Amino acid sequence: SQQGEEDPQALSIQEGENATMNCSYKTSINNLQWYRQNSGRGLVHLILIRSNEREKHSGRLRVTLDTSKKSSSLLITASRAADTASYFCATKTIGSSNTGKLIFGQGTTLQVKP
């Protein structure tokens, strides 16, 4: 079963606008990772945030984590057409913290219009 649920399922914005995607999960986690996927290709790792961290930045990406609400958000600032892709959150639960198992959300499809 899926651990995470992502919201919204689809998002369409104009170039230059910010895009925010949310992820909720069910069980306690070791870390949460965000990935990007272009047109059914492989997943590209964007950022990893650990359970004891609240916020991380990487370039135009900002990720927050609220373990009390079991939720995370990914903010992409000043979006570009090249950001058009599907974005997935993936959690590594406490029980699987020493393994490679990730549990993925259903993803958010982002379209950035030029």
Add this chain to the structure above:
Amino acid sequence: KAGVTQTPRYLIKTRGQQVTLSCSPISGHRSVSWYQQTPGQGLQFLFEYFSETQRNKGNFPGRFSGRQFSNSRSEMNVSTLELGDSALYLCASSSGQGGDTQYFGPGTRLTVL
């Protein structure tokens, strides 16, 4: 470092056949995990191999199996293919240490006719 590679990239098989997919992890990585991605079920964990041993297994039938070699390369096998096995199969490698980043390959697109 070279990234994760998967071969073949595309496969077409018929029902009842079997298939073997290959994954070469990033050099130095000892953990390889396999995932199945379908439009209906999304990304689902199949199994993970670490140092040639299966360390974790998802909820898939026994038709799905895998192995890992001493050089950390991994193969997964699906026997008696069904139409529902059509999917993108992704492998991910990591160092195998707890809490580390998983790096994914480009995937193998399997179509079962």
